[in-house]
Amino acid sequence: NSTRLDHFTLLGFPGLHPQYYGPVSAVMFVVYLGIVFGNIFILAFVMYEKNIQKPTYLIFCHLALNDLTFGTLTLPKIIAKYWFDSSLLSFYGCFAQMFFVHYLGSVQSFNLMVMALDRLMSICIPLRYSAFISNPVVSGLCGIAWLIPLPVMMVTVFDALSLPFCKSNVIAQCYCDHISIVSQACSDRVPSVTLKALSLAMFCLLLPLVFIIFSYTSIFAVILKMSNAVGRRKSLSTCTPQIFVTCLFYLPRCFVYIATSTGFSFSLDFRIFIVLLYSLIPAAVNPLIYCFKTQDIKKCLFMKLQRARIGIEMRRSRE
Template identity: 50%
Template sequence: MPEGNHSTVTEFILTGFPGLHPEYEGLASALLFLVYTFTLIGNATVLFLFATDRSLHKPMYYIILNLSACDILFSTTTLPKIISKYWFQSGTISFTACFVQMYFVHYLGTVNSYILFLMALDRYLAICHPLRYSLVLKNSTICILSVTAWVVAKACPLMLVIRAYPLPYCASNIIHHCYCDHIGITTLACTDRAPYGFPAFVLAMIMLLGPLAFIIFSYSSIIIAVLKIANLQGRLKSLSTCSTQLIIISLYYLPRCFVYLASNVGIKFSADARIVIIMLYSLCPPMINPLIYCLRGKDMRESLLRQFNKRTVLQQAQISAVSD
């Protein structure tokens, strides 16, 4: 069949978790809804604190601002559809909408990787080159680098969509996943996937491992620089300044690297286990990250406490006014 003929497939069906028993679908949708709600509330809180507290207008928090925006967009791209599948039995997604979702899944994943690269760059300069930090990483510099990350990340996902959209989809329209991604869609094409799958895999590795290579280099340099500090208290203080970022980066990269390595050394997962692992490393970090910012980041924690105290004082004043 010639490429470009996909008239027999007008929509795709997302299976979600294929082995999930119907009686647990309500529980699964409620759990996913809670994850989505906590993700929105947590990251919206970070955005609110940044907008209302000028003390947070520092390079590190500009990076966190971008990460929170990316987390909100990624969760909004993936979760509402799978929640509606289990709540309203609406698992179908139109042909074009599936490719739009695929684009944003890969685009936002790439942006996330670039933002984590900036996070590692910030800590590398702060600890290994502290005298140059304020000269090199100004707020304006971080804004330019952040905008560049959002713009540059468009290219590869767009190319994936342009190459995958015209393929002939004439057989099954069932995607064994919770959202549309490149592998899930192109495996349904009635053509040899190799010319499309291998370049996509190479691009994914570049987008994932390129920033990861610098992250490993930067934190190795940080460890070496910290070990050279004679004062134990100075070492602990230096390490504490990058512990938050290291936790966030680990949540993003370690599960992904595990899945990629496992598949290459012959470790097989069931369809359900694979989807559960993918959903965990895709959706848990956006929900957990705000907690890490607020609990581990001193400035963010103090800003949150100030907002809480301000509201408490205001409520007490209103109660006093009513009672008088």
């Protein structure tokens, strides 16, 4: 016997004692504020500063928009659960959240591939860089990165929607994802739906990852061959922000997949914590990486701070 559920309940951290609801939700709220203000700052700063509207920084904008959207679609609901005891999500609302969670993760993966391509062209064939990479080209590539996962994720969602649900309506997670939803279905099609979704997810994650590894391997090979130490340091410094951002996105995911495939089991609370770690921490940390590890943005910020300080001193001297 199967019934169509009308809502799902977010469990959050199942082992969390009520006395810790306040501190945990406060931490998540601070993380959300960091995501919102940090990524809006990057978007506004690049849009306002014409002299840094270059291909690399346009890619940063796409990454920032992705991080901002992901945080806004996931964190407010789990914060509301702990603040206002509001843990219910409508049936289709949960599926919509699942779609955006996996879609935005896939878009981020393809945008990181575009970023790796940008660095590959810049360092390996610098004389041809401007001929191949420009603002319109990067905008087009990032647009494709937003389009490719769209049909893939729609197939994943419609496959899950076609399943009958007769188990618990509790989502053992802080947001709706494919594994948590499909585990509540009762059908002999569940294994095939899960395998198909996993295959599509691997396409969206591993295909860009293979290109990213190839790109940075080629970049390091070129850097090591440079005879000029200053040139090596400069080339490496231009890749540092991209490498940090890429590692924050991929390393925790790879850890979870490898551990799961080798039979290593996590407690439910630890699994939820790891998922939140690789989903939300990069979104909050990335703006700091862009600002303090990117020379153009850092230089621009220091100049503005210097002008502001001089302006304050001039006003004080007039008074």
